[in-house]
Structure formats: C-alpha cells, structure tokens
Amino acid sequence: MTKFEEELKKLPIKIIEHSVGYTKYYNAANVKSLIAKADTEIEYLKSKLEPQALPxxxxxxxxxxxxxxxxxxxxxxxxxxxxxxxxxxxxxxxxxxxxxxxxxxxxxxxxxxxxxxxEKPKLFRLKLRNTADRNHYLWLNRATNRIFIDKKFLYWTNHGNVKNSFTEQEISEILDGAFVNNEAFELVPVEDGE
Known part of the structure; x- marks a missing residue:
C-alpha cells in the first residue's frame, strides 16, 4: 500500500443511504488537501534528483x-x-x-x-614538415578536388570551396587516403575558436 493510500484510509468516510443501497464517499476538501500534500512531496523529491546529462x-x-x-x-x-x-x-x-x-x-x-x-567533430590541419618556413599547410579546393600548399592564415580560410581543416574521415578521403600517415605532413589539432 502506498503512502497516499494509507493517508486516504485515515480520512473520514461519509455514507449516503438510498433506495438501492448506500454509497461511501470522502469529503472533497479532505481529498484535495491530501492531493496537494502529495504534489508538494513529489516536487520536493523531484528537486532532489540529479539532472541527467544530455546524450x-x-x-x-x-x-x-x-x-x-x-x-x-x-x-x-x-x-x-x-x-x-x-x-x-x-x-x-x-x-x-x-x-x-x-x-x-x-x-x-x-x-x-x-x-x-x-558532437563537435575533432578537426586537424596537415602541416608540411621539414621546410624553412614551418607555416605551410595543405589546402583543398573542394569544387575541383585539387590540393595545394600555402600559408595557414589566408583571408578565405575555410570558407566556400577552399579549406585547410579536416576531420580524420575527410583526411582519409583526400586523394584516396594519400595523406593518412604521410611522413611529409604533421597532423595538427585545430584549437576551439581557431
């Protein structure tokens, strides 16, 4: 038996006799009071639950x-x-x-x-190794699927068809995986906001 049912049994019951028999009923004010008390307890218990993290x-x-x-x-x-x-x-x-x-x-x-x-995908840049100017990165023109090497910061960085930051999946698709574990390039993680 629930706590609510136990409290309900404690309430006074009125009996109305009629030609077919009799009817038992609870005073509406008493039941409303009991429901309000239960609602208050439910809200209190809900407040004690820890919020679940979103997936x-x-x-x-x-x-x-x-x-x-x-x-x-x-x-x-x-x-x-x-x-x-x-x-x-x-x-x-x-x-x-x-x-x-x-x-x-x-x-x-x-x-x-x-x-x-x-989930925010982890992005990487492919930085050219062993060059005098260590600020050269691989760029991809997605419209033509052609690659080129240039400085990291250009005014059209990652806009339109030209980009230089990629997910690991995208790197494996550039020239059919030619840059996966390619020793001429270093995989550099892109920092948030960069």
Missing part, C-alpha cells in the same frame, strides 16, 4: 533521429533488420554507430527525446 551524438545520428522520431521503434527495428542482411563494408554511418556497443545506442536514442547535444 552527445554525432551529427548524422541527430539527423537520423529527427527524421525518424515519429516512428522510432519501427525505425530502430528496421536498422537492425537491414544490418543483418548487409556486409560490414555496406553499412551506413548510422548502422555502424548502432552496431558499436560502446555507444549504448538504444539507451542513447531513447534519452534523446529529452534533448541531445551534437
């Missing part, structure tokens, strides 16, 4: 969630069914994320209904 997810997971939140259970089921029919090399980023046990994907997805934070 941090990659942007592509946030996009998938927003597109599928109306049919979340079915969408999760579909992902797992699709994953069982595909080879590892055919999986999408979202499926790979779901498949990684460290992500606690089901728990994370259901916590996202209360809000979430989109």
């Amino acid at each position: 941090v997810v990659p942007g592509y997971v946030a996009e998938w969630y927003e597109a599928n939140k109306a049919t979340l259970e079915y969408s999760i089921y579909s992902i797992h069914v699709d994953m069982s029919d595909l080879e590892d090399t055919e999986l999408t980023d979202v499926q790979i994320w779901f498949d990684n046990r460290n992500n606690k994907s089901l728990e994370t997805i259901f916590k996202m209904k209360d809000g979430y934070i989109i």
Whole structure:
C-alpha cells in the first residue's frame, strides 16, 4: 500500500443511504488537501534528483533521429533488420554507430527525446614538415578536388570551396587516403575558436 493510500484510509468516510443501497464517499476538501500534500512531496523529491546529462551524438545520428522520431521503434527495428542482411563494408554511418556497443545506442536514442547535444567533430590541419618556413599547410579546393600548399592564415580560410581543416574521415578521403600517415605532413589539432 502506498503512502497516499494509507493517508486516504485515515480520512473520514461519509455514507449516503438510498433506495438501492448506500454509497461511501470522502469529503472533497479532505481529498484535495491530501492531493496537494502529495504534489508538494513529489516536487520536493523531484528537486532532489540529479539532472541527467544530455546524450552527445554525432551529427548524422541527430539527423537520423529527427527524421525518424515519429516512428522510432519501427525505425530502430528496421536498422537492425537491414544490418543483418548487409556486409560490414555496406553499412551506413548510422548502422555502424548502432552496431558499436560502446555507444549504448538504444539507451542513447531513447534519452534523446529529452534533448541531445551534437558532437563537435575533432578537426586537424596537415602541416608540411621539414621546410624553412614551418607555416605551410595543405589546402583543398573542394569544387575541383585539387590540393595545394600555402600559408595557414589566408583571408578565405575555410570558407566556400577552399579549406585547410579536416576531420580524420575527410583526411582519409583526400586523394584516396594519400595523406593518412604521410611522413611529409604533421597532423595538427585545430584549437576551439581557431
């Protein structure tokens, strides 16, 4: 028996007799008082709970969630069914994320209904090593997919089609991975706000 039910049993009961039998009822003022007391206790207990941190997810997971939140259970089921029919090399980023046990994907997805934070990808620059002027970096023109080496700070830094800061995934895609572990370049993390 709950505390509310115990308190309810303590309230005086009125009995009304009528032609069919009788009816027991509680005085409305007493019940309202008991409910108000319970509400106050609930608010107090809620204030003692520690706020739960919002889950941090990659942007592509946030996009998938927003597109599928109306049919979340079915969408999760579909992902797992699709994953069982595909080879590892055919999986999408979202499926790979779901498949990684460290992500606690089901728990994370259901916590996202209360809000979430989109993970900021770690960015790097590829700095040219062994040069007299150690301020030369790899740049990529995304429109032409051509690379060039130039100074780090130019007025068009990372605007439009030209950029020099990349995620690890993007580095692996430049010229089909030519700059992954390339000894001519040093991987330099980009600081926040830089």
